[in-house]
Amino acid sequence: SWFGGKPSASKRPGASVACSSVSALASAALGSAQAQAEVARMTCGVRLGLITAAEELCEMMCAPDLTEKLDLRYEAEAEVRAEGDADSAALLTPLRLTLLHPAAFAAMRQLFCDGGNAAFIESLWHSAPWESGRGGKSGSTFQKTSDGRYLLKQVKASEYAYFTEHARPYFAYVRNTPSVLPSVLVKVLCAFYVEYRVGDKVKSQHVLVQENLFYGHSVSRMYDLKGAQRAHKGGEDEGETVLDEDLFRANDGYPLLLSESAKGQLARSLWNDTLFLSSIKVMDYSLLVGVVQRADAPAEVANTLVVGLIDYCRKFDWKAEAESRVKRSTVIGPKPYKDRIRNALNRYFMPSIDKYTSEATESPPARTVDSLSSPRVRRGVGF
Numbered sequence: 001s002w003f004g005g006k007p008s009a010s011k012r013p014g015a016s017v018a019c020s021s022v023s024a025l026a027s028a029a030l031g032s033a034q035a036q037a038e039v040a041r042m043t044c045g046v047r048l049g050l051i052t053a054a055e056e057l058c059e060m061m062c063a064p065d066l067t068e069k070l071d072l073r074y075e076a077e078a079e080v081r082a083e084g085d086a087d088s089a090a091l092l093t094p095l096r097l098t099l100l101h102p103a104a105f106a107a108m109r110q111l112f113c114d115g116g117n118a119a120f121i122e123s124l125w126h127s128a129p130w131e132s133g134r135g136g137k138s139g140s141t142f143q144k145t146s147d148g149r150y151l152l153k154q155v156k157a158s159e160y161a162y163f164t165e166h167a168r169p170y171f172a173y174v175r176n177t178p179s180v181l182p183s184v185l186v187k188v189l190c191a192f193y194v195e196y197r198v199g200d201k202v203k204s205q206h207v208l209v210q211e212n213l214f215y216g217h218s219v220s221r222m223y224d225l226k227g228a229q230r231a232h233k234g235g236e237d238e239g240e241t242v243l244d245e246d247l248f249r250a251n252d253g254y255p256l257l258l259s260e261s262a263k264g265q266l267a268r269s270l271w272n273d274t275l276f277l278s279s280i281k282v283m284d285y286s287l288l289v290g291v292v293q294r295a296d297a298p299a300e301v302a303n304t305l306v307v308g309l310i311d312y313c314r315k316f317d318w319k320a321e322a323e324s325r326v327k328r329s330t331v332i333g334p335k336p337y338k339d340r341i342r343n344a345l346n347r348y349f350m351p352s353i354d355k356y357t358s359e360a361t362e363s364p365p366a367r368t369v370d371s372l373s374s375p376r377v378r379r380g381v382g383f
Helices: 022-030 032-040 054-061 102-112 116-124 157-165 169-175 244-250 260-279 320-324 332-350
Strands: 011-019 069-080 091-098 127-130 141-145 150-155 188-198 202-209 219-225 256-258 286-293 301-310 348-351 368-373
Touching: 011 091, 022 091, 022 150, 022 188, 022 244, 022 320, 032 069, 032 102, 032 301, 054 102, 091 102, 091 320, 102 169, 102 188, 116 188, 116 260, 127 188, 157 169, 157 188, 157 202, 169 260, 188 368, 260 301, 260 332, 260 348, 301 332, 332 348
Parallel strands: 011 069, 256 348, 256 368, 301 368
Antiparallel strands: 069 091, 091 188, 127 141, 141 150, 150 202, 188 202, 219 286, 286 301
């Protein structure tokens, strides 16, 4: 049984650990005795790394008595942990760090992350600021772990609160992907709120940690697609994230050609993900598409697409409804937004008909995307 114990906890772990980044603070908190004790409570004392059965980990992700928030409050004195000769004045001294669903996320990371939960915690210890491209409008700040596997995104308090509210439906959905439900949802693997002192200032952040969709891929072009007629203002730089209409501009007015199997995979995944997001009243998410050029591929097969749904923490509330009256093309309700993303699928991506035409024409076949890569998984049936 995974059951027993109280559904909330507040702990005082003792001395602070002064670190060089917010991700390192999170790594220290995840590795703390308090967080490990909560995971051990849900595993009945069995070390998480020894649990290999996906069914057990999925059961743990959705257990009814999970601690929703583990609130760690720190003493004033700080133990310094930093690499090299880091400037002590620039170190972050934690005052409070709240982990959202520590045991459920630990089980999720053990199931989906390469190396499991322990490797994830180790990855968070080393990170650096990351420039994600100039296509987005949220103004969020990012960090990327030094191994490139994970991204830390600072989000608005309202978005964090909404993710907190729907964390349990999120776990229930993710446990079935991709072995039961095909999905391209970029997984959030950790969520926390932190207050810290740097110098003589006290700051705070709400942070979501997600898998890096493009880890292990050399992406030449990124598109942030919402199904609306949006285009980037100004020129396009190499590696820059561009928008919907820029996709057609880059392809001489044509959609991207996919093999039939890749188009089918993408359609099934988007149908599942958008249905789930609509059910929890989320809108304004994006389909992020990366184009990987393959120099070693045959002439008729030029690229691989890496795709994932991101930014799914914005609730359609009265503020969004008011904004929709001004910006009807981009701010719409969850169901119309779901339909718009689905309809845009056929506008952005066209299945290749080479197999029907290659024998009837002497022209070379169109350059086609022959494969589709979705968020990386360690277990289960992927694409």
